[in-house]
Amino acid sequence: MPRTTAVVSLFNPDDGVLANAAALLAQADAVVVVDDGSPRDTARILAALESLGCGVVRLAENSGIAAALNAGITAALAAAPKPDYILTMDQDSLLDPGYVDALLTAAAAAAGAGVPVGMVAPASVRGLPVRRGPVLNGIQLGGEPIQSGLLVPVPVLEKVGLFQGPLFIDGVDSEFHLRCEAAGLRTVLAPNAALNHALGSPATANVFGRDVSVAGRPLKIRTAADWRYYYLFRNRILLARQYGRRFPLWTLKGLLADYRHLAIVTLLAPGRGIRLANAFRGMADGVRGVSGRRARH
Template identity: 40%
Template sequence: MTQRSDPRVVAVISAFHPPQDLPARVKDLNEQVVHTVVVDDGSDLDRNDIVLRALEDLGCTVLRMPVNVGIAAALNAGIQAAFEAWSPDFIVTLDQDSALDAGYVAAALATYAEAEANGIHGGLVSARSHNGHNVPLLRKRVRFPEAFDPLQSGAVIPVSTFKTVGMLDERLFIDCVDSEFNLRVRSHGLATLVGKDCNMTHALGQAQPMMLFGWHVTVLGVKRHVHSHAPFRVYYMTRNSIYLWRQYGARFPAWLVRRLRFQVESDFFRLLYGENRKGQYRAFLRGCRDGWLGRLGKIDAAFQRKISS
């Protein structure tokens, strides 16, 4: 069966030093959407990136940010451009390392329409599975399940949602942008639906072995690994998670406690086994302080250099 593009949907992709295989994935994506906007977040100032030029040759709209503005601002710019040029009914947002299975958009729209027909107003429809593995759900054994904390990548979002809840929060810069948007969607009584049969392939990043005095840590017969992040990412994850608590803790305490468990576990192993633990520890402490004080925006350049050295 040939997959036809949906004239109601525009895709917006955030990019930063885009990978060589992005045009091939966008070519497949264009079979499901009427147009694709790619926003380069300040990595192609001299306008000679061959990947971005290849995307333009495919007919994509390529926006180049003059500086690194963060994923929220980059996506917002692409979404606004889509509003003005095509007046779509839905936006699907994607990372540069994500790919939607054939039929993903049609399945997401079918889920949305069925939920609406049954009195459930969807704020977005996200992937049911990543790389073939089901995502955590908010509640099980319900007719229209909701994702616990859906990624922005792969989210099919009605334009009406943006009009109701606003755009992505640019002050967070990178991490927790999707989590904050999800909570804002739920605050307005909208559902974060999962699309039936919607699978997204998404890069997981590199994990390194958990080593203790030369021994690869093994628990219940399974060798353990830890996903290590650069210290500046640890800063954003810590700061923005605390910001979520301050903004939404009273309204969604159970959700935040559940999310905190994953965060604490990740932080513990990262600080114990990750690379550049000194820089990560400093980033963690500064993130705690700035999150508590409500200091948002882009990380201070001098501090980023300090924790990265």
């Protein structure tokens, strides 16, 4: 049976991560958690995670989701026995029973059908639509997946490398997907795997100071945290610069989707000013080729 190590990035975790880690430990052979330079005191929670049986890595400063995952993967690959697969997880994602086995089964089916596997993602993500690709040799391929709940064969990481740290956050999963596609490795969807994942926060639509209702119910608009708009729009441009020629349709669709979202939240969601300021600065830095953690000025 192949060995799987789960790698979880933590930032200011609360006690909820303990239940999530216990669920992971019931399915994976090992779990490595990485505290990404949390400003809060996380000593008690990290000690509790160690008591559960998790390996713990502490980063000295907040380095972003890619760097945190890379630190955990590096620790996992240095352990004995070496895992066959890495499962990347967010701290707030809770797995259904049988989730890891469903991904492993899908990976084996794809390999048996001659499909080169770059990663395996769940066919259903509660709270987010799943992008689907074509069916190849009876195997359902996927588009770019979300990072949480993603199963990656260790030989793939050894071939194409780890996650791209300079992106910091947002687009990290997209970049890895494109890098695998460029190497001829495919994203496979596991038909019997579902993941609970919430993207953004719902806000009541508001125009000119008045809440908007549809059929008597408040209209809800889902937005990301204000600061995320900097990375969303900067990294979209950075990825377009890096992969636009190889994947022009993906690049165009992504740009259009992001600017459509920005137009909708600007029109309907409160907090327009700070979101627009972050997005415009991200665009400017993306055009300039700036990467890494956002400079504080």
